[in-house]
Amino acid sequence: MSEETEHVSCLIIGSGPAGYTAAIYAARADLKPVLYTGIVPGGQLTQTTDVENFPGYPEGVMGPEMMEDFRKQAERFGTDIRFGYVTSVDFSSLPHKVVIDEHKTVTADTVIIATGASAKWLGLESEQKYNGFGVSACAVCDGFFFKGQDVAIVGAGDTAAEEATYLAKLCNKVHMLVRRDEFRASKAMQNRVLHTPNIEIHYNTETREIVGDGQNVTGVKVANNQTQAETVIPVTGFFVAIGHKPNTDIFKGWLDMDETGYLITKPDSTQTNIEGVFACGDAQDKLWRQAITAAGTGCMAALEAERYLAAKEDVLAESRIVEVNK
Template identity: 75%
Template sequence: MKQEENKEHHQCLIIGSGPAGYTAAIYAARADLKPVMYTGMEAGGQLTQTTEVDNFPGYPKGITGPEMMEDFRKQAERFGTAIHFGYISSVDFSRRPFSVVLDEVKMITADTVIIATGATAKWLEIPGEQQYNGFGVSACAVCDGFFFKGVEVAIVGGGDTAAEEATYLAKLCKKVHLLVRRDQFRASKAMISRVLATPNIEIHYNTSTVEILGNGKNVTGVRVLNTSSGLESAINVEGFFVAIGHQPNTGIFNGQLDMNEMGYLITKPGSSKTNIPGIFACGDVQDMHYRQAITAAASGCMAALDAERYLAGLIPSPLILMSL
């Protein structure tokens, strides 16, 4: 009897927070799915590490990332979402109801699961990088490039993301120093051509970033090492962008959900549906192209609507069909 009382089961379980998770919670709660969210170890996701957000509709004067995520959380709670701090340490999606383990201790079951665990930017882990994160250091040119209009910036990376973000920054900034660690790009020929055709992008090949320089408040430069000559030098910049990729937070879903070669969850086109009916994914955990707060929020809406329709029986489960 005691074991039965301790059993926790929910119609809709949301794993992760951020714009995708909170938006999914708002829509799921309004649909009376009584969603329960476990935020993960970083409640609010990557935006809690962002200072100013100026490109999200509805905030004409801008807002800080932490403030915006607090607004999202309050709105989700207003409609009845139960939000808890904690992380899901393992999952079992092989049978229904689905089961997960919270904080390596507590078992929870759910009829539907919405995954919004996001992705984590890869960092160089060099001196000054974390100190000036949000004060000149960024991992998203589209998010923060606006703040560096008319000044010189540096961006590190040699793939398509770095090339694309360098050309984006070149439209805003006086000059862009593209720091490539090897003697050639890894980017596609089309992206390389775009970079080479942009006059205010200066490419530094065989260049390793040693340290982010600053005045205690903001970035003032970057110290680099030419790996061919062995010489160090400093480049005066006011912004430093890291574009060496993101790591989706999908480790606990290995072997259970379909992923691409980079570890992003694969969803069916035009939906949030994964390969397992009843499991939905939204936000950066399944989006390797846009990675914006607004697109994450939109996919969170999709996930909640998909979950609602699934629970209503509008999307029959193959297992149910097999039993008929």
């Protein structure tokens, strides 16, 4: 049961590039946004080492450092940033109700969802040990660091096929590890992989362990599913491409989403199916999943929230009066 109640004009859920960018724009528009960071303040980028593809950092930047810059900029314009986790929502009427840490209710005229997505991992201890030191879940983000080297990628869907061909342009050789005896990717993507000479496909192959020297990846131990024979493939990079899961479970039953859980927004908009609720970043983007595109949609969400508040000022004021009198 909620013990505290507070009303805000603009509530932002999530603190990655999308959430912080939304906060910067909302704060500059004098919406006095309140942002709850979630369990991982800064999102996925806080678990990334070098970021070299974000404009404005000509020498590159460490992921945690970049997110700290985002946070400081959002705070500079007056964003109220709080550590907390949204545990439930009620979008049945205005203002929207959001419960934080199971005890505090925040009512909000607008809600911007920037909860992001989490990469699916194999679940190996060595995978987490070398995460950021040769292990990655984003070829576009980190492939450059393995230029001219041998790498491995695990996965069999369109994403894995696309990332394998991307890596093949940069790397000396790409070992593609496929658990079954066939791809799940579309025929077009399969053909692209099959016709790329420096991609070697290992069918019926299970990843057993990421091998390293204590600091960086040196290989991957794999086993043949049929013979159980083990071998170590020498690589300096290991990419996991078995999919992402958007962090949207708490919105089930309220917001439209696809079968994976990505929030569905209206065309050319961040507006969800619920009035005054907007979604941005990787929570609604299953295609690009880059920091720069997340930031772009965060900007869009804040601008749309501002326009919505201006257009609905009288209605929202009345709904707050009704809520207070309940």
